[in-house]
Amino acid sequence: MPEGPVPPFVEPTGPAVDDAAVLAAYVRDDPAGHSPRFHVERPTLIVGRNVAAAIRVGRRTLLVRDDLPDDLAPAKADVEDALVAAGMTRFDEQTLLATPVALQLLGLRLSSWDLWGVDIDEAFADLRAACVAEQSGPLSEGRPEDDWLA
Numbered sequence: 530m531p532e533g534p535v536p537p538f539v540e541p542t543g544p545a546v547d548d549a550a551v552l553a554a555y556v557r558d559d560p561a562g563h564s565p566r567f568h569v570e571r572p573t574l575i576v577g578r579n580v581a582a583a584i585r586v587g588r589r590t591l592l593v594r595d596d597l598p599d600d601l602a603p604a605k606a607d608v609e610d611a612l613v614a615a616g617m618t619r620f621d622e623q624t625l626l627a628t629p630v631a632l633q634l635l636g637l638r639l640s641s642w643d644l645w646g647v648d649i650d651e652a653f654a655d656l657r658a659a660c661v662a663e664q665s666g667p668l669s670e671g672r673p674e675d676d677w678l679a
Contacts, residue, residue: 541568541578552611558585566604573635576604581635583608584627584642587655591617592627592642609645617645620652629660 541563554561555574568575572585576597582604584592591612597605609619627642646652 548607549611552608553615555583555585556591556611556615556617558588574608577601581631581637581640584630584634586630586659587646587651589617589648590644590646590652590655592624592630592656593619593645595623595641595643612645617647618649620644620646620649624656626656626660630656633662 543560543562546562546564548564548566551561551564551567551569552574555567555569561569563569566576567582568578573581574583576582577600580594580597580601582594582597582601586592593605593608593612595605612619621644623641624644627644628638628640631637631640631642644652644656646655
């Protein structure tokens with residue numbers, strides 16, 4: 530199985546902006562443009578046009594890819610800088626509960642993710658819910674109870 534989303538990939542949409550603008554908008558869960566390096570395929574932040582760099586699992590909870598390919602590794606520091614600037618904290622490194630989320634959403638079996646959020650209890654609750662797809666949010670998009678996106 531390939532690493533990353535399986536084709537066809539979504540073409541980046543919105544205005545062309547710089548990396549910082551894409552990252553700041555992604556962290557806020559606002560519509561973002563795209564840069565030469567980043568774009569958003571909701572709920573996933575994509576780097577290098579086809580590699581998942583982050584997954585939103587809750588309003589204020591994200592998983593950040595720890596094992597980006599060597600040529601894209603500097604992108605992780607940029608994502609983390611944007612999260613810190615937004616008041617987020619890394620609560621768990623290489624969290625094991627991220628594997629089911631990455632597998633369900635992206636088909637990534639052998640990937641490693643760090644858990645980031647604003648509140649530790651909320652972050653782990655969001656992760657547990659996403660892991661079993663119980664969460665009303667990005668993994669259940671399209672259901673009537675998805676009012677947290679409004």
